[in-house]
Amino acid sequence: MLQLFFCCLALLFCLVKPDPDPLQDYCVADTKTPPSVFTNGVLCINPNLAFASHFKTSVLSKPGRTSGNPFGFNVTLTSTTNLPGINTLGLTMARADIAANGLVPPHSHPRASEVTICLQGNLLVGFVDTSSRLYTQQLRPGESFVFPQGLIHFLFNLDSMHSALVLSGLSSQNPGTQLTSIATFVSKPGIPDEILRKAFGINGQDVAKIRKNLGG
């Protein structure tokens, strides 16, 4: 009985894949034609019209401006628009610039695991698993950390003088990002106050204050 259970479990895990596999070598995204039908991914151009340049992007070469962000971070992502060759490959790359003592606040990617490498700075990174156990590590340049799919994680720049830079790879073409605090307190429309009061054990003023602090 137990063996059967583990067999089923193993089978299930084999079937769990980040994104569907491509049926062709590549499917360079057609970024010109506005979609009238929606597919799982973006429509491809004729493979004969593909160029090497479709597989290159410079978007990650420039730092993002962190000054306009209340948490002090700026994330730049590859997409089928700025890197058409990535369509259907199940990958996204991200560059995060994090100001001195800046924070990429707790967030999750519903469709991707993430591997991050610290290129510059001194970071405290971590995630919380579904049993609410926290896993944290300090990252120095050249060191990497993985955030399992869907779990809430954060990156904090411990350095109060210098900015930090990380590069991440994500296992989906469309990882999705949900900032925990924003999704909870400044969704549109908002979650009713009573629910937030009960959920966090706070009063109406606290709810209003947190909403205001988060720009809601």
Ligand SMILES: *[C@@H]1O[C@H](CO)[C@@H](O)[C@H](O)[C@H]1NC(C)=O
């Ligand atoms: C991130 O940086 C880019 C490039 O400097 C800038 O255009 C963009 O407005 C920044 N985003 C935020 C949220 O500040």
